[in-house]
C-alpha cells in the first residue's frame with residue numbers, strides 16, 4: 518500500500534519513536550504526541566530510494582514525486598528488492614570559491630556509482646576546509662561556507678557541513694572522515710526502522726583513534742551507508758607530495774572508506790596508483806570516474822578573473838557571483854593572505870631538522 522504524502526501538510530506516523538510528523542514541501546517537523554506504534558518508512562514509487570528516518574526523508578522530499586510512505590510490513594520485501602549499498606559522498610577542499618565544477622563532481626560520481634548497479638548514493642556532503650589550513654589566498658571560512666550553501670540550494674541531495682571549517686585548528690582529512698562516519702552511524706543507530714544496522718553502544722570513536730584499532734572493513738555494519746571521499750585527480754596525486762599526507766591516513770582513507778576520484782585532464786591517475794603500494798593494494802576501493810565532458814573550471818582561475826574585473830558568470834552559480842560582488846571578496850589583497858605561511862599539513866608533517 519502506498520500513501521502519497523501530497524497534498525502537503527499531511528499528518529504522518531514516524532518511525533522515530535512512534536512520534537507523529539507533519540510534512541511540508543521542504544521539511545518534516547517532528548511532533549511530540551505519540552500517535553501510533555506503527556513503524557513507517559518512506560520510499561519512492563520504484564523502491565530505488567528508501568528513507569528509514571525523518572532525516573533521510575528530507576532528501577526524498579526535494580523532489581515532490583518521491584514522497585510516498587509504506588508501512589513497515591513491506592520493509593522485508595523492499596530490502597530483498599534493493600541490495601545495493603548506500604553511499605554518502607564527502608568532498609573536502611578549499612572551495613575558494615565553490616564552482617559549478619565542484620557540484621558536477623557529485624553528479625558525475627553519483628551517475629557512475631549508480632551505473633555499477635551496486636551502490637545507491639543517498640547524500641553528498643561538502644566540507645570546506647578551516648582557515649587554519651593556511652593556503653595562499655584562502656578567504657574566511659564563513660564566506661566559503663556561505664557560498665557553498667548558496668550553490669547547494671539547487672541540489673536536492675548535496676549539502677554543506679561547516680563542522681570542519683569551525684574547528685580552531687586545521688584537521689587532517691582522515692579526522693573529518695571519521696567525524697562524518699561516526700555521525701552516519703549514530704543516525705543509523707537511532708533509526709528503529711533500520712533493521713540491518715546492528716546496535717552498538719560502544720561505537721563512538723575518538724577522532725584521534727589510530728587505524729590499527731579501526732577495522733579495515735567498511736561493511737562493519739551491514740546496511741549502514743558507506744562514507745567515501747570524493748575528489749579530483751589532483752587531490753589523489755597530492756598523496757605523493759612529501760610530508761603532505763601521512764601514510765597511515767592514506768591507508769585508512771582508501772582501506773576503510775574508499776575514494777571516488779574524478780579524472781582531470783593532465784593527470785595520469787592509473788599510473789600513480791600503480792606506483793604506490795598502498796593505493797595498489799586498495800585499488801578495488803578506488804573508483805576512477807572519467808569526466809566525459811571535460812571542464813577545466815578551477816577556483817584559482819576564477820579568483821584570477823575576479824582580480825582582473827572579468828566576468829565569472831556561468832562558471833559559478835549566479836547566487837555565488839552576487840555574494841562575491843556584494844562582499845567584494847576576491848582582490849589582490851585577499852590573494853596575499855597566508856602568502857608567507859607554510860601550508861599547515863606540511864608544517865605538521867615535516868620532520869624538524
Ligand SMILES: Nc1ncnc2c1ncn2[C@@H]1O[C@H](COP(=O)(O)OP(=O)(O)OP(=O)(O)O)[C@@H](O)[C@H]1O
Pocket residue numbers: 608609610611612613618619622747748749750751752779780781812813814815816817818
Ligand atoms: N575541474 C575539476 N575537475 C575535477 N576535479 C576538480 C575540478 N575542480 C576541482 N576539483 C576537485 O574538487 C575538490 C575541491 O577542490 P578545491 O576547492 O580544493 O580545489 P580547486 O577547485 O582545484 O581549487 P584551486 O584551483 O584553488 O586548486 C578537489 O578534490 C579537487 O580535486
Ligand SMILES: NC(=O)c1ccc[n+]([C@@H]2O[C@H](COP(=O)(O)O)[C@@H](O)[C@H]2O)c1
Pocket residue numbers: 609610611612646650652688689690691752761762763766862
Ligand atoms: N594530510 C591531510 O590530511 C591533508 C593534506 C593536504 C590536504 N588535505 C585536504 O585536502 C583538501 C585540499 O584542498 P586544496 O586542493 O584546496 O588544497 C583540503 O580539504 C585539505 O584539508 C589533507
